[in-house]
Amino acid sequence: MEHKSRVGFQELVxxxxxEWEKNITNLxxxxxxxxxxxxxxxxxxxxxxxxxxxxxxxxxxxxxxxGWPNYKSETDLILExxxxxxxxxMRRIGAA
Numbered sequence: 828m829e830h831k832s833r834v835g836f837q838e839l840v841x842x843x844x845x846e847w848e849k850n851i852t853n854l855x856x857x858x859x860x861x862x863x864x865x866x867x868x869x870x871x872x873x874x875x876x877x878x879x880x881x882x883x884x885x886x887x888x889x890x891x892x893x894g895w896p897n898y899k900s901e902t903d904l905i906l907e908x909x910x911x912x913x914x915x916x917m918r919r920i921g922a923a
Contacts, residue, residue, distance in 0.1 A: 830888075837887040840902060844880050847873065847909055854916055866919040869912045876905050876912075 854870050883902045890898045 833887045836899070837884050840880055840884040840887075843906060844877060844884065847877060847880075850913060851877075854913070854920075857920055858916075861920055863919055866916045869916050869919075873909055873912045873916075876909055879905055 851870060851873050854866075854873075858866055858870060880902070883898070883905070886898070
């Protein structure tokens, strides 16, 4: 994969991290008014994914060409998991 494509992917992941930090803060604020341990647990899971994404972002240029498909799939799965968890929490708090 050429350098420019990796830079673009890293920028995308970094932008998504910033977006998720805001979303998680918003969900935590909304949950502060509710008594829902399950939703709080899911938000904690979301928070735990952010350092994983940060690590993935820092590794973009260290991944070999052969390892790139697996690396990208793992990163995409983390992002998909964040989407699912967010949707779950939104449904629990009645905001979806």
